[in-house]
Amino acid sequence: MEIKNLSQDNSIINQYMVEIRDAEYQKNRLLFRNNIMRIGECEAYEISKTLQYKKKEVVTPLGTSIINVPANRIVLGTIFRAGLPFHTGFLNIFDHAENGFVSAYREYTDKAHHNVGVHVEYLATPSIQDKTLVIADPMLATGGSMELSYKAFLTKGTPAYIHIACIIATPQGIDQIRSVFPSDKTTVWCAAIDPGMNEHKYIVPGFGDAGDLCYGEKI
Numbered sequence: 001m002e003i004k005n006l007s008q009d010n011s012i013i014n015q016y017m018v019e020i021r022d023a024e025y026q027k028n029r030l031l032f033r034n035n036i037m038r039i040g041e042c043e044a045y046e047i048s049k050t051l052q053y054k055k056k057e058v059v060t061p062l063g064t065s066i067i068n069v070p071a072n073r074i075v076l077g078t079i080f081r082a083g084l085p086f087h088t089g090f091l092n093i094f095d096h097a098e099n100g101f102v103s104a105y106r107e108y109t110d111k112a113h114h115n116v117g118v119h120v121e122y123l124a125t126p127s128i129q130d131k132t133l134v135i136a137d138p139m140l141a142t143g144g145s146m147e148l149s150y151k152a153f154l155t156k157g158t159p160a161y162i163h164i165a166c167i168i169a170t171p172q173g174i175d176q177i178r179s180v181f182p183s184d185k186t187t188v189w190c191a192a193i194d195p196g197m198n199e200h201k202y203i204v205p206g207f208g209d210a211g212d213l214c215y216g217e218k219i
């Protein structure tokens with residue numbers, strides 16, 4: 001399994017990361033969502049370099065041009081809620097892609113908020129059979145949401161390749177992906193790998209609760 005940590009090269013993504021991590025800057029949800037979207041666009045562009053390409057002839061007003069265009073059939077999968085602005089970034093780049101949506105939310109199963117269970121309740125997706133499945137979700141913390149969402153997508157076919165796209169990952173989340181996903185056809189993309197999680201399973205330093213920062217607190 002390949003891990004592509006985009007923070008290893010300096011790029012404009014670092015500026016967006018500074019802003020989404022900044023507790024003051026986060027107070028503006030519009031700017032927060034917009035930066036999540038822009039990181040999605042950057043990751044999509046990086047993923048585009050790894051696709052297969054085929055020649056396409058295009059007729060201009062003055063002649064013809066032959067250009068290599070992506071050949072993969074892409075399904076952009078995302079996980080409600082926090083995945084939505086990230087998904088928009090991917091769709092801005094891969095505007096011809098099909099789209100799949102799954103809901104997953106983490107719920108504490110004990111009073112001390114130390115144990116987290118993940119609930120999957122909703123799936124709306126085209127077939128993913130033999131397609132390139134991108135699953136976009138900003139946070140890969142325990143990896144539980146990504147694992148269960150992937151298993152939900154698998155009820156609709158077997159993908160040819162899987163790109164796990166997140167913004168911040170933890171070593172534990174990556175290990176979880178490694179134990180569940182097919183190693184010969186999975187790449188994990190992220191803009192940072194943070195050292196770990198606190199006792200409530202929030203990534204530290206991370207940036208907080210992605211869904212709440214995008215859309216407000218839920219009850």
Ligand SMILES: O=P(O)(O)OC[C@H]1O[C@H](OP(=O)(O)OP(=O)(O)O)[C@H](O)[C@@H]1O
Pocket residue numbers: 079080081082083104105106107118137138139140141142143144145146173201209210211212
């Ligand atoms: O790797 P995990 O430990 O499963 O955590 C990651 C999940 O946490 C967030 O969703 P959350 O459950 O907060 O739902 P929300 O997007 O509706 O806020 C995030 O968007 C991931 O889906």
Ligand SMILES: O=c1cc[nH]c(=O)[nH]1
Pocket residue numbers: 082139141201202203204206207208209210211
């Ligand atoms: O730090 C974290 C971990 C999981 N989900 C979030 O939104 N933030």
Ligand SMILES: [Mg+2]
Pocket residue numbers: 082209210211212
């Ligand atoms: Mg949340």
